[in-house]
Amino acid sequence: MVVKSATKKRLMELGVSEEFAHKLATDRNMTDIKSLSHDEIASTLGISKDSESFTNVMAVIAEQGSRRRAQKKSKKITIRSRAIDDFDRPEIELRFNALNHELVPHQELVGDANISEEEQFEVEKKELEPWKMIEFDEETEKHRIAKELLPKILITDPVVQVLKERAESLDNAKLAADPEHKPLAAGWIADRVIKVIRKSPSAGKTIAYRLIVEGN
Template sequence: MGRFNVLNHALVPEHKVLKEKEKEELLAKYKITPDQLPKIRLSDPCIIAISEKEGPIKPGQIIKIIRNSETAGESVAYRLVIEG
């Protein structure tokens, strides 16, 4: 039996690791520092699944989370990866 991938579940939104340039553009656009973003831990099931698929995720990287929204169509959130 294969291992369950949480990213394939219907209720889990799309998660994407930002490239360094995208990270810089995001921080400049909102005039913020990375530590002002909400956090997500390395032990989060979605981060573990992304790591298995795309390679290691490191603290300090930013994850873009894209959710479907009935009112807005699409909702985008960002999370800073931290230890734990």
């Protein structure tokens, strides 16, 4: 029979006496020891299960098992916790934000990011109503917004990317708080309208709109 010196040393470091550590480590490693039943441990040590020594040894073995499970569990990252981690990353705050530049006017999405097509239509319809951009589509026999008449802005534009990242970060936080929350779809920001607000010395402010497109 061979005594596992590393196992014996580990047991002694955990508070097991040298005698008991020697007996337990004979032909066994820590995994083998943790798999032993109470009767087998008592028999190996040559003591009663009612003794204080047995209780102390079992406490040490049980603690090692719980620590092992805790370590394994801590390595698991769920989608929900990953969403929170992405939302809280400090490096996001360090990225260049085009909207913070003094020469860039304030810009925002018309309507919330995570809304249905029907809700988006109603919000944009109300916003663009003064410009009389609502027309009747004979093919669908429904009213539509002639958004193609608006000035275009590419989806890759730094301003659009800032708005997109900000909206997706907030949406990820909602998903983390509520697993039933429906996340934003891929490419959700295409065909959305941006409201541009510029300060004007004469008028106080001017408002314009731009359509987000994927290409020219």
